[in-house]
Amino acid sequence: MPFFSFYDIYLGMEYALKERIGKPELFTGRNEEMTYFLKWINDIKDEKSQSTAILARRKMGKTAILERLFNITFFKNDGVIPFYYEIKETEMWVGDFCVQFFLSFIYQYIAFKTRKTEYLKPEEKSNFEKVIKIVKKEGLGYLSGIIESAAHAASHENIDILWDIVRDTPQTVAFRQKEFIVQMIDEFQFLNAMIYRDKDMKIPAKDLAGGYLSSAESKIAPLLISGSWVGWLMNELNSMLPNRFKYEYLENMPEDEALEMLYKYSSFFDVPVTEETAYLIIKISEGSPFYTSSILRSRYKHKDLTTVKGLTDTLDFETLDNRGNIKSTWMEYVNTAFSKVNNRNAKRIVLHLFKYKDRELTREEILNQLALDMTDEELEQKLEALVKGDIIDQGQTHFDFRCVRDNIFDKVFRGVYQKEIEHFDVKDIAREYAKSFEKLKRQYRRLQGKYHSQKGYFAEYLILDQLTYRARKNNDLFKAFTRYLPGDFNFCEYSRVWRYDSSPEYSRSFSVDIFARAVRAVDYSIIGEVKSREVKKFSMEEVIDFERKFAEVKKYENIERVVGFIYSRCGFTAEAEEYCKEKGIACSDDERWIG
Ligand SMILES: Nc1ncnc2c1ncn2[C@@H]1O[C@H](COP(=O)(O)OP(=O)(O)OP(=O)(O)O)[C@@H](O)[C@H]1O
Numbered sequence: 001m002p003f004f005s006f007y008d009i010y011l012g013m014e015y016a017l018k019e020r021i022g023k024p025e026l027f028t029g030r031n032e033e034m035t036y037f038l039k040w041i042n043d044i045k046d047e048k049s050q051s052t053a054i055l056a057r058r059k060m061g062k063t064a065i066l067e068r069l070f071n072i073t074f075f076k077n078d079g080v081i082p083f084y085y086e087i088k089e090t091e092m093w094v095g096d097f098c099v100q101f102f103l104s105f106i107y108q109y110i111a112f113k114t115r116k117t118e119y120l121k122p123e124e125k126s127n128f129e130k131v132i133k134i135v136k137k138e139g140l141g142y143l144s145g146i147i148e149s150a151a152h153a154a155s156h157e158n159i160d161i162l163w164d165i166v167r168d169t170p171q172t173v174a175f176r177q178k179e180f181i182v183q184m185i186d187e188f189q190f191l192n193a194m195i196y197r198d199k200d201m202k203i204p205a206k207d208l209a210g211g212y213l214s215s216a217e218s219k220i221a222p223l224l225i226s227g228s229w230v231g232w233l234m235n236e237l238n239s240m241l242p243n244r245f246k247y248e249y250l251e252n253m254p255e256d257e258a259l260e261m262l263y264k265y266s267s268f269f270d271v272p273v274t275e276e277t278a279y280l281i282i283k284i285s286e287g288s289p290f291y292t293s294s295i296l297r298s299r300y301k302h303k304d305l306t307t308v309k310g311l312t313d314t315l316d317f318e319t320l321d322n323r324g325n326i327k328s329t330w331m332e333y334v335n336t337a338f339s340k341v342n343n344r345n346a347k348r349i350v351l352h353l354f355k356y357k358d359r360e361l362t363r364e365e366i367l368n369q370l371a372l373d374m375t376d377e378e379l380e381q382k383l384e385a386l387v388k389g390d391i392i393d394q395g396q397t398h399f400d401f402r403c404v405r406d407n408i409f410d411k412v413f414r415g416v417y418q419k420e421i422e423h424f425d426v427k428d429i430a431r432e433y434a435k436s437f438e439k440l441k442r443q444y445r446r447l448q449g450k451y452h453s454q455k456g457y458f459a460e461y462l463i464l465d466q467l468t469y470r471a472r473k474n475n476d477l478f479k480a481f482t483r484y485l486p487g488d489f490n491f492c493e494y495s496r497v498w499r500y501d502s503s504p505e506y507s508r509s510f511s512v513d514i515f516a517r518a519v520r521a522v523d524y525s526i527i528g529e530v531k532s533r534e535v536k537k538f539s540m541e542e543v544i545d546f547e548r549k550f551a552e553v554k555k556y557e558n559i560e561r562v563v564g565f566i567y568s569r570c571g572f573t574a575e576a577e578e579y580c581k582e583k584g585i586a587c588s589d590d591e592r593w594i595g
């Protein structure tokens, strides 16, 4: 279970680009994806990477990944220059857009080459003369030519030529300088929709994305794009840029990563949870980072995530109240989608599909069951628009449709429209949550029975919690149930208490369950391993394996005073115990560590 590889692998890494996620350490998991994309970026140097689109439903963490990739690539400074641009959802004249896009690239390039991050936030992004002065001053005079040609096209409002120059600039610079660039463009679908050919913004540009037909084939400056309107984005790619992009789908987070994220948010925002509520939140959010963070960070006044009742109320607020982040986010999205297909039938269709969670309906079934007074062709168009808006899913064939499989979206949507259309009482939705939680609670209890206690992977979080909140205050007690601590050891204040993973670039990757860094150098930091297995005792081989990881973290983190600690719920083999005692590795199997 690797973890913090993707935020402070590079301890002291400067986060050049301010990420929207907030504090860099909040970024959690996505290990598979990050490993994949970091390799993809690295492979650009061998011209092996093909332009790729990251596709996922709304709020799955696409932007979080792109921004993190930017920062890692920027910081690594290892032969690939990152460019990140988000196309805003604001209408713009193409001339202005091109200038902004162009100067964003130039400034990011300057920032990378000079290692001066202030260039990532230039004071203005429209002044060509100023940027020419800067490139000269910074020894990047070779950029002047291309800047001048863009300036010339811009001042003459030669917008087709301007877009050609601007779009190809990353590739041109990479080619001439024998460099490699990754172009990350977020909200790519707005390229056509938000940009206008005329200053009055009456004539949509429509074909800007098509310009990438050849640029997207570049192997020295490939694109990595994404966007929040996935159906729409795919539609544009299929019609304007066929076969230019590989698709990578981003799914919900695996449960272990979601759990790690939950505990991290809990500790960071100081929102306590219990094992039981943690389990319920993980299950109900189904690995969506957005749902997990929205529940933990909910603005609900009486938020209390330590009881099931408190959690249910918080979730009701989040999904049914207009002030809830989940509801407002989804409704903004649904309203925009509906403004394109708006009428009562569209809502009825979506509501109807929600009634058949486990199966797809054909167009014919929808038409008949709802007795819709429209032609098959009209229905087809409407359904297509809904799929494009990501409000429903396409089924196995073009005739089949189904609701999106997402428990929470379902409730937000029904909370708003079912009442309007089917005179349904919203309180029923609150009751549905309560019912799901009852069911999950029973599942949780069964699990507890099976493991006699919490599921294996909870243990390490409980210990991390103990170290953060309780060990120092109850120093003597905690010391009493932990063997072989050094004589002058005391639990202390830790600047960070978390799991630890080595960087994916590190030749051998490994992870340890606990890394607690002491605030003061005179105190002991802790590097630890947690095993909550029921039967198998911690073995000699495992201790030796731990010793190796311990030494690597210690070296990598450059800490002198540090103690190794192994928690094993069912104890240690005699041999392992003896060895730990001899080597001064602290051991415990006491339930109070996880109690
Ligand atoms: N890896 C992660 N670790 C921690 N939190 C995350 C992670 N990914 C996403 N989040 C949380 O989910 C929210 C949504 O993420 P993000 O904005 O990156 O999604 P998106 O897919 O780009 O959304 P949109 O579809 O609106 O473009 C973030 O604000 C953050 O709170």
Ligand SMILES: [Mg+2]
Pocket: 062, 063, 064, 186, 227, 228
């Ligand atoms: Mg996004």
